[in-house]
Amino acid sequence: MVAAGEPWDEVVAQTIQEGLAGVECLSGIPGLAGATPIQNVGAYGQEISEVITAVHVWDRRAGQRRVLTPSSCAFGYRDSAFKRDPEAAVVLAVELQLRPGGDATLRYAELRRSLEQGGRPSLARVREHVLALRRSKSMVLDADDPNSRSAGSFFTNPVVAPSQVEALVEQVVREGVVDRADAVPRHPTEDGRVKLPAAWLIEAAGFRKGDRRGAVGISSRHALALVHHGGGRTGELLAFADEITARVRERFGIELQPEPVIVGEPWAGGAAKR
Ligand SMILES: Cc1cc2nc3c(=O)[nH]c(=O)nc-3n(C[C@H](O)[C@H](O)[C@H](O)COP(=O)(O)OP(=O)(O)OC[C@H]3O[C@@H](n4cnc5c(N)ncnc54)[C@H](O)[C@@H]3O)c2cc1C
Structure with a gap:
């Protein structure tokens, strides 16, 4: 179980140190663990919903704690019940089922290509490669970039x-x-x-x-x-x-949708007169 206030990337680093597979491709995503179910964070072929077994929340309407099953979280691509109804719950902790000694997930072609040599890559090596790929796209927070x-x-x-x-x-x-x-x-x-x-x-x-x-x-x-x-x-x-x-x-004729939650400004979706 991971408390909502834990920095997500530190959680990933620790799972890798302990030989637990399941979130190695989610290395380098900024933010806290409690936000990971909100948009079902994902990167390089993995999504957090693949390993979530329960989400502990404060139900704001009922005024009580609840433990939600993955199906009641209605996870989708960068989406969840939390994202669709932001007033409903505060995430307090997430329960993850990881694979002790398990293989890394290598679904993403760009990642597979960069790890082609050297046989079955360790979780640590996959993390390094994910971080390097993310850095090459400026997708890790870096004050100098x-x-x-x-x-x-x-x-x-x-x-x-x-x-x-x-x-x-x-x-x-x-x-x-x-x-x-x-x-x-x-x-x-x-x-x-x-x-x-x-x-x-x-x-x-x-x-x-x-x-x-x-x-x-x-x-x-x-x-x-x-x-x-x-x-x-x-x-x-x-x-x-x-x-x-x-x-x-x-x-x-294809509609792009923003990934971040936009606060305080309406999303006009390409029709704005700002
Ligand atoms: C450089 C960069 C790279 C990124 N790369 C990725 C990526 O590869 N994949 C990806 O999926 N995302 C990515 N993101 C987006 C972001 O890192 C994630 O959405 C992350 O989960 C946000 O965490 P946070 O703690 O900063 O949440 P915030 O940005 O503070 O909050 C995000 C939303 O979740 C809600 N929320 C946060 N915590 C809780 C809680 N405990 N309970 C209820 N609601 C809550 C907030 O109200 C808000 O609506 C990236 C962002 C940046 C800046």
């Missing part, structure tokens, strides 16, 4: 019907965005739909890493991270996010 002044990924990867992917592929090949159909990255999901990388869509719509709008911009290392360069305001950031959302919708 201006590209890490972000909320992480700003958009979730859209999950769409296969027919929409076919139309997208036909369009981008016809328009010369890519030279062949298999150059469009896509990942089938268990429910028969297809997950498209939002970063790819953003670049295919004509944005470039490093594009700026005044004090805010796209990270020069990762098209999915919106960064501020000092002195930026939330309104400016959201206006740029609106511009990106609108262009992706106009070009491809």
Whole structure:
């Protein structure tokens, strides 16, 4: 059981030290353990929901403690019952079932490629590689790295019907965005739909890493991270996010959704007049 106030990455480091597999790919995600169920944090082929066996909460409406089963948390891709109803519960602790002596999860192609040599990688080696990959995309907090002044990924990867992917592929090949159909990255999901990388869509719509709008911009290392360069305001950031959302919708008919919970400003989703 992990208390909500534990720094998440320290928890991951400790599980690896103890030879427990199950969260090694979630290395380097900033924040506290209690936030991990909220958006079902995930990275490099793992999601926290795969190992959660119970979530201890303070039920704010009933005014009492409760222990929730994973099914009542309704976990989805970057989603959960907590995210959909933020007033309902405060997470107090999470129970995880990890695998003593278990193998690391190597589902993510980029991670598999970087670990190809040397046989079965240790959990520690996987953690090192995940941290190195994350650093190369400025996805670990680092005061010296201006590209890490972000909320992480700003958009979730859209999950769409296969027919929409076919139309997208036909369009981008016809328009010369890519030279062949298999150059469009896509990942089938268990429910028969297809997950498209939002970063790819953003670049295919004509944005470039490093594009700026005044004090805010796209990270020069990762098209999915919106960064501020000092002195930026939330309104400016959201206006740029609106511009990106609108262009992706106009070009491809695909709707991008923000991953962070936006507080105090309405999310206009590409239709804003800010
Ligand atoms: C550089 C960077 C990289 C990132 N990479 C990833 C990634 O790879 N994968 C990923 O999934 N996320 C990623 N994130 C997002 C972020 O790290 C996670 O969402 C993390 O879980 C947030 O933790 P926090 O403690 O900072 O929560 P906060 O940002 O403070 O809160 C997030 C939301 O959860 C709610 N919340 C927090 N704690 C509780 C609680 N105990 N009970 C009830 N509600 C609560 C808050 O009200 C808020 O709505 C990244 C962020 C950054 C800045």
